[in-house]
Amino acid sequence: xxxxxxxxxxxxxxxxxxxxxxxxxxxxxxxxxxxxxxxxxxxxxxxxxxxxxxxxxxxxxxxxxxxxxxxxxxxxxxxxxxxxxxxxxxxxxxxxxxxxxxxxxxxxxxxxxxxxxxxxxxxxxxxxxxxxxxxxxxxxxxxxxxxxxxxxxxxxxxxxxxxxxxxxxxxxxxxxxxxxxxxxxxxxxxxxxxxxxxxxxxxxxxxxxxxxxxxxxxxxxxxxxxxxxxxxxxxxxxxxxxxxxxxxxxxxxxxx
Amino acid sequence: xxxxxxxxxxxxxxxxxxxxxxxxxxxxxxxxxxxxxxxxxxxxxxxxxxxxxxxxxxxxxxxxxxxxxxxxxxxxxxxxxxxxxxxxxxxxxxxxxxxxxxxxxxxxxxxxxxxxxxxxxxxxxxxxxxxxxxxxxxxxxxxxxxxxxxxxxxxxxxxxxxxxxxxxxxxxxxxxxxxxxxxxxxxxxxxxxxxxxxxxxxxxxxxxxxxxxxxxxxxxxxxxxxxxxxxxxxxxxxxxxxxxxxxxxxxxxxxxxxxxxxxxxxxxxxxxxxxxxxxxxxxxxxxxxxxxxxx
Numbered sequence: 001x002x003x004x005x006x007x008x009x010x011x012x013x014x015x016x017x018x019x020x021x022x023x024x025x026x027x028x029x030x031x032x033x034x035x036x037x038x039x040x041x042x043x044x045x046x047x048x049x050x051x052x053x054x055x056x057x058x059x060x061x062x063x064x065x066x067x068x069x070x071x072x073x074x075x076x077x078x079x080x081x082x083x084x085x086x087x088x089x090x091x092x093x094x095x096x097x098x099x100x101x102x103x104x105x106x107x108x109x110x111x112x113x114x115x116x117x118x119x120x121x122x123x124x125x126x127x128x129x130x131x132x133x134x135x136x137x138x139x140x141x142x143x144x145x146x147x148x149x150x151x152x153x154x155x156x157x158x159x160x161x162x163x164x165x166x167x168x169x170x171x172x173x174x175x176x177x178x179x180x181x182x183x184x185x186x187x188x189x190x191x192x193x194x195x196x197x198x199x200x201x202x203x204x205x206x207x208x209x210x211x212x213x214x215x216x217x218x219x220x221x222x223x224x225x226x227x228x229x230x231x232x233x234x235x236x237x238x239x240x241x242x243x244x245x246x247x248x249x250x251x252x253x254x255x256x
Numbered sequence: 257x258x259x260x261x262x263x264x265x266x267x268x269x270x271x272x273x274x275x276x277x278x279x280x281x282x283x284x285x286x287x288x289x290x291x292x293x294x295x296x297x298x299x300x301x302x303x304x305x306x307x308x309x310x311x312x313x314x315x316x317x318x319x320x321x322x323x324x325x326x327x328x329x330x331x332x333x334x335x336x337x338x339x340x341x342x343x344x345x346x347x348x349x350x351x352x353x354x355x356x357x358x359x360x361x362x363x364x365x366x367x368x369x370x371x372x373x374x375x376x377x378x379x380x381x382x383x384x385x386x387x388x389x390x391x392x393x394x395x396x397x398x399x400x401x402x403x404x405x406x407x408x409x410x411x412x413x414x415x416x417x418x419x420x421x422x423x424x425x426x427x428x429x430x431x432x433x434x435x436x437x438x439x440x441x442x443x444x445x446x447x448x449x450x451x452x453x454x455x456x457x458x459x460x461x462x463x464x465x466x467x468x469x470x471x472x473x474x475x476x477x478x479x480x481x482x483x484x485x486x487x488x489x490x491x492x493x494x495x496x497x498x499x500x501x502x503x504x505x506x507x508x509x510x511x512x513x514x515x516x517x518x519x520x521x522x523x524x525x526x527x528x529x530x531x532x533x534x535x536x537x538x539x540x541x542x543x544x545x546x547x548x549x550x551x
Contacts, residue, residue, distance in 0.1 A: 061436060063356075090439035100430035103453055112448070113438035162434070169438060 009034040009173060009203045010055060015069035017050055019062070024050045026227045028069075032173075032220075037195060037204045039214035039235065042224035043250070048207045051224070052175050055205065056092040057085040073173075090117060093166030097178040099158035101150035101165070106142055109150045109161055113169040128168050136164035137194055156187025163194065167202075174198065176206040180213065192217050211251055215239050223247045288526060292519035294511075295319060304520060310484040310495075312504065312514040319517045323484050325524065327494030330487060331480060332470045334405035335412055339469070340462050342409065343416025347458075350417075351424040352446055363421070370414035378478030381407040386479065393491060399481035401490045407479055408469040416465035423457020424450060456540045463536035467529050473498035497525045 008031040017025035025047045032038050040048040053059045054071060057078060070077040078088050090113070101109050110129045111119075119125060129146065133139040138160040142153070150161050159179060166174060176195075180188040195204055195217050208214050214221050215235060222232040223244075231238060231247040242248045249255055295304065299319050307320015350362050385406060386398030427450050435445040451458070481493020482503065501518050508514040 056437065058433065058437060061433070086439050086441055089437055094437040096430065096433065096437075098430060100428075100434045102431060102434065102449060112435070113440075116438065116440050116444055116448075165434075165438065 007034045008032060009073070010205075011070075011072040012051075012054075013070040013072065015051075015054065015067065015071065017047075017054060017059070017068075018066040020064045024227050025054075028229045030222055030229055030232050032203060032205055034203050035199060035201070036219040037199050037206060037217055038220045038222065039218035040205065040207045040222050040224060041209075041211060041214050041250075042230075043255075044209075046224040047227040048222075048224045049177055052177055052205060052207050055173070055175055056089050056094055058089075058094065060085055090169055091171055092173040092175060093169055093171035094175045095159070095162050095166055095177065095179045098182050099155055099162055101153075101158050101161045103149060103151055105147045106150045106153075106161060107146040109165050110168050112165065117169070132164040132168040135167050135198065136160045137190070137197070138164060154187070156183050156190060159183060159187065159191060160194070163191075163198075167198075171202065173203045173205065176204065178207050178209055181209060188213075211239075223250060225250070285526070288519060288522055291511075292516060292521075292523045295513060295516035295520045298513050298516075304517070305524065308486070310500070312508070312517055317513065319513070321497065321500075321517075321521055321524065323486050324495055324497045324500050324521065326486050327480065327484075328470055328476075328496040328498070328525070328528070330401055330494060331404045331408055331476060331496055332466055334401060334490065335408035335469045336462070336466050338405060338409035339412035339416055339465055343413045343461070343465060344420050344458055346413070347417045347420035347424055347461075348446060348451070351421045352450060353442075366414050366417050368414075369410065370418070372411075374411065374472060374474040375478075377407050377410060378475045381475065381479035389491075395491050397481060397493060399479050400493050401480070401487055404476050404480035404494070404496070405490075407475045408472055411472055411475065412465035412469045415468050416461045419461035419464060420454070420458045423454040423461065426457070427453045456542070459539040460536045463532050463539065467532035467536070470496075470532065471498060471525065471529050473502050477502050497521050501525075 010032040012028055012030050012032075015025055015028045016023065028047075028051060040051060042048050050059065054067065055073075055078075059065050059067070067079050071079055073088070073092070076083065078085075102112060104112070107129055110132050111125045114125060114128055119128070130139060130143075133142060138157060141157060142161075145152075150158060153161065159182075163174075163179075180191050183191065192213065195206070198204060199219075206214075206218065218235045220232070221235045221238045223230045223238065223242075223246075225246060231242055231244045233243065237243075238247060239251060242251065299307070304319055304321060305325070306322050307318060308322050309318040309320045310323060311318045346362070346366060350359055350366070354362060381403050382399070385403050388398065389395060389400070389403055390398035431449050431453060432445055435449045440448070476496040477499040480496055480499055482495045482499065483493035484495040484500070485492075487494050501521055504514065505518055508518055
């Protein structure tokens with residue numbers, strides 16, 4: 001049963017992660033709050049993206065990786081042997097660093113996931129496309145060109161297609177791996193606005209290189225360094241009165 | 257010498273060298289046409305292509321190559337029927353499914369198949385496959401369409417497989433990740449993302465494999481049986497165009513009508529392979545994907 005007292009949607013307990021012999025994450029323990037935006041920050045190679053990809057078992061796709069510890073989602077460790085990663089990925093959506101729409105029409109991009117999930121009814125799919133694109137605030141821009149290739153859109157629009165595509169799965173959690181790092185400032189602002197809007201319905205966990213972005217959009221921030229979670233606090237506290245000296249040095253730009 | 261002049265000289269040397277191959281190709285085509293055209297003073301183009309009787313040494317001779325064309329098309333068709341699934345599926349296996357160790361063995365072995373001399377394959381077809389076919393199906397001869405198709409498919413598989421594999425391999429990892437992240441299984445990802453994205457490369461591979469089969473000479477000369485007649489079943493013998501040219505060129509008197517007819521057959525064959533290559537080119541351009549995340 002879901003524990004009603006806690007508002008944590010995902011709990012990570014003492015997780016170690018290895019790529020072959022090299023250790024990428026050490027003893028990470030953290031909880032993600034439901035319907036909040038949690039940002040993961042830290043210098044390159046600190047393990048923040050690895051942690052993100054751990055949450056929907058995307059790291060399974062890389063040969064020679066190993067996980068220790070537990071990632072609990074809905075009272076179940078998603079790394080239990082009887083858990084199907086496909087099931088997890090349908091519940092926990094992901095948006096990538098570089099916009100990666102399929103070389104298919106906009107319509108078929110959005111319906112890709114739902115069709116795999118067994119939705120066949122045309123009107124149901126159409127409703128889903130409209131709803132997802134509206135949620136990604138892209139509907140007005142593309143409603144007349146749904147049959148055109150998603151590759152024809154601009155980078156920012158492509159990224160919003162990818163967000164809409166993830167939302168069409170009706171996930172509980174949305175993972176975003178530096179979703180604006182390949183975009184211009186205007187598109188970035190649009191995506192940030194969108195995240196603000198989306199957190200009413202979804203739990204969002206976002207990896208970002210951009211500390212201002214983390215400060216602007218997140219409720220909680222975790223700072224990673226060398227595979228360890230150095231500090232995890234409400235965003236305002238972390239950016240104004242951090243508990244750890246290393247965090248302060250990083251956010252003030254003394255290293256990283 | 258100034259740097260600029262040096263650049264210019266180097267550029268021109270490369271230009272001349274690349275011109276050589278174009279020039280040679282041009283000469284061959286001119287020669288082919290020059291030696292083939294005189295036959296059309298004896299028979300019309302229509303009679304030549306659609307004529308059912310190929311009796312070049314009779315008196316009076318008849319020069320109709322329709323049965324040779326049908327022979328070529330039939331063996332190519334059946335060879336493709338075998339080679340396309342084999343080639344494409346093994347490419348998918350090697351590029352997407354096989355563990356690294358298996359891949360390291362399979363890939364060079366499939367490519368080695370391409371290096372097998374065609375006469376060896378022909379010999380295998382004659383000495384091993386033909387008697388087996390003859391005994392199993394109770395046929396008058398094992399040298400027939402089926403035998404030639406199987407042997408040709410073995411020749412076409414490496415072409416189809418290695419070009420398809422390159423196309424599949426170059427499908428960007430980002431598409432695959434996107435698919436997995438939406439809850440697709442490996443098979444769904446291959447069927448719905450990887451293969452469609454690689455389709456232009458795979459089609460090109462198939463067409464080039466077919467072009468390879470239609471132009472192949474030694475195998476069809478050895479195992480197709482050599483009957484210049486329209487076949488009625490896949491156990492009938494045929495005489496594909498390249499086999500006919502290779503078999504008869506030695507006996508045809510220089511610049512006789514027979515000689516001209518064989519060159520004209522070569523022209524037809526040339527247009528067929530050209531056609532296949534144009535299709536391959538068209539497909540690979542038409543389905544080329546555009547956009548920032550292009551393959």
